[in-house]
Amino acid sequence: MRLKFIKPMEPELVETPPQGDEWLHEIKFDGYRTQIMKDENGIRLFTKNGYDWTGRYIELAGEAEAIEAESFIIDGETITVNEAGLSDFQALQSAVTRREPSRDLYLVAFDLLHLNGHDLRNMPVEDRREILQELIPAVGRIQVSKALPGTGDAVYHLVDRAGLEGMVSKRKDSVYRSGPTMNWRKIKCYAEKEMDI
Template sequence: MRNGSGDGRLHFIEPLMPTLVDKSPEGDAWIHEVKFDGYRSQIIIDEAGARIFTRRGLDWTAKYRDLAAAAKTLDVENAIIDGEIIVLNDKGLSDYAELRKAITRRQHDLYFVAFDLLHLNGHDLRDMALEERREILAAILPSDIRIQFSQDLPGDPKAIYHLVDQAGLEGMVSKRRDSKYRSGPSTSWLKAKCYTIGEFELLGVEREAGKPAFALMGEIGTREYVGSAFINSSRAIRERLWKRVQEHAGPAPKGMKRPATQWVKPGLIGRVKHLRGEEDLRHASLQDFREED
């Protein structure tokens, strides 16, 4: 964690990554938090000042000048804080699309939501229980700066998930109260994401004997590929879809090579259910389709 040169600087720690699950765990052994739609980041405070790193360890302090300045005001000698950088939309929800704009144009709108503390004042806290680490973290964060504590969500996990979904949030993260912090993929933290429905342009249909059929989807207008969606619609919709695909057969989009795919001309719009808060389609299914107006 510390630099061997003895200059008092702390090293970036690879983050613990939660496992995606269909539903959140039950029982008192878990705490539950909002899954924010932003950039996973890490604040390091040491003798060199305050630095902010991306999930992959890139130093983005220059991009987050205001948040780095806020970190310098914390009453600590040194610390490593795990969290998420977000920006809020007009509904008060974290907004991934607006985040990209805010980084370059609206630094003052950025927040760092802190949810774990890995190091404090010369002590490595990763072997402590999560609940204890979070208690210490909450105590060192004032309420009037843009570094905010991620509060636990009280109540039954099913009820919490329902409220999170209804609010339009990305999902929830459940964490074992007694868990130690270990870098890399972990089942001590579990994330359950909410679904949303959006429209995308149908690029083609991939069909192979003995395998499920998938619709390849792109952004409307640009036809930029965003992922595939499992075709689990009714038989009538599947038959109507395949008929339209054959009628609208066209060349493959530039740069795409999928031998088992029947490509289509622009003009077919698919209604896709997919995980909320992802850059590309994940766990997606085609619900229906229409011809472009």
């Protein structure tokens, strides 16, 4: 069965994290949205606009081979990390434009849209993530994005203190629909820059 690229579901940018326990919260990584697909044509990796970047992500394609499934579509973010262990967008841009394949790439997987001939997009995100967790080995360059415990405010405080870019909150029962949605929300952390006056 040949799979087709699925336009990503995109969180809306909001000022404050949603309240209530019907949300799950994860770190927003600073990278390139990436879809990994496996079908009878092998492994392919696509950008958020559907461009085939398998050649640029050759190391990740190799890792994806190890995922034990006949076919799948995984949604995630390709990142590269700096010495502090934080995702580094500038380093990612130069890694991707280099002639030789980069060995510094990681993929943080956060959703599973298709598995072994089954379209999972009508399942709640909470359930899709559970299956994703089972699917991806705990070691390697492809990692599952962890949902962080606590309220939206507590997670935001933690993410902000850690110097991270922000967070994404998802309604636990949200199904996967391409395009912008308020069922997924991103909240950015703004670093206060000190000004010399």
